[in-house]
Amino acid sequence: MTKLYPGEGREWIAWVVALVGAILFAIAAWFDRPTAFQSYLFAWWFLLGIPVGSLAMLCVHNMTGGGWGELIHPYLEASARLLPLVLVLSLPLFFVMQDLYAWTRPAAVAADPVLRGKQWYLSFGFFVVRNVIYFAVWLVLLHLLRRWAFARSPDAALRDRERLRAISAFGLLLYAATATFAGVDWIMSLMPHWYSTTFGFLVGIGQTMTAFSFAIACAAWQYRDAVGAQANLPSTGPIDKRWPTDIPGLFQDLGNLVLMFVMTWAYLAFTQYLIIWAEDLPNEIAWFLPRVNTSWHDVALFLIGVHFALPFLVLLSRRAKRIPRTLGALVALLLFAHLVDSFWLVVPPFRPHGITIAWSDPFAVAALGGLFVAVFLRVARMPLPAPARAQGKRP
Secondary structure, three states, X not given: OOOOXXXXXXXXXXXXXXXXXXXXXXXXXXXXXXXXXXXXXXXXXXXXXXHHHHHHHXXXXXXXXXXXXXXXHHHHHHHHOOHHHHHHHHHHHHOOHHHHOHHHOHHHHHHOHXXXXXXXXXXXXXXXXXXXXXXXXXHHHHHHHHHOHHHHOOOOOHHHHHHHHHHHHHHXXXXXXXXXXXXXXXXXXXXXXXXXXXXXXXXXXXXXXXXXXXXXXXXXXXXXXXXXXXXXXXXXXXXXXXOXXXXXXXXXXHHHHHHHHHHHHHHHHHHHHHHHHHHOOHHHHHHHHHHHOOOOHHHHHHHHHHHHHHHHHHHOOHHHHHOHHHHHHHHHHHHHHHHHHHHHHHOOOOOOOOOOOOOHHHHHHHHHHHHHHHHHHHHOOOOOOOOOOOOOOOO
16 A cells, blocks of 8 residues: 655655754754743644644544544554654753753742742752653553554444543643643743743643644645646545545534634633733733733734734635635634744743844754654655544454
């Protein structure tokens, strides 16, 4: 059987981008290590959302079923399998913690009573332990979902299907908890005086939307390649028997779910801003001050327009959602918008006087993003999606 996958034969481009980006990033880090690892952090945080969010979406689909999930399930599986890669990419950050987090500097802690009060939680040793727990939970969940994937078959025993649903339900609860605490640890603690009860939900919905958009983009790209290949054949039959027959309908379902994610993300982001603005407490508004009172507010306007308003208006159109090329382009734009959102979450505390693009910013994105895409294209060598995939044996 021919193995078709997104970007077949194009991995070398991603490898070249990763190599060139890594060399340039290393040069930038040599001259300005703190700024370089600010760039590294936001690029890594964006990429983390794809495999971790894919785990959550796999759990959701295992619990609910539906043709929309069968269409993107292979890409969610392939993305989730990149979790070990993202774990390895996190390791350099543990060696530069003092460049990023004030609570890791003894002098800063000694001079700040708030940091001394939070020292029981914001300590390097406990931070490492917590992240070991997060990744252990995610890796175990990935293992269980792969081990019991055979239960997705319609011919699987009812007991096995129920076991898979139970694993997925419990895994979704664990994801919600670990993603919330990971967001607090990696992002919120950049400004340890700030707190928000909404931030964890915002992190979770952002990760799942990123993973979902990435999988849809892959499906749209692969379908485009399949259509192009069929155009060169004399046959006038279906594009490929392994593709579902109602492609427009399935992409419409996917578009409806993207609309849900976009609206939920906007609601949570606005709720967080509204509550903090209304309370007007010094420790809470400190997070928004550099983002609203300087040129960083232009990034906020960009996110309002591209992360919410434009997708919202396009996805109201039934026709737009039923065209794979259109929906694929839209979710690709959403991925870029979420990368900008990661930049907006991480960088302003370090550059509080306004938007500043450091040389290391695009280099970090190229190095980490190129490596991620190259490995994904290697991992994603699998048959085209089909509603009833190959059956397996019970473990």
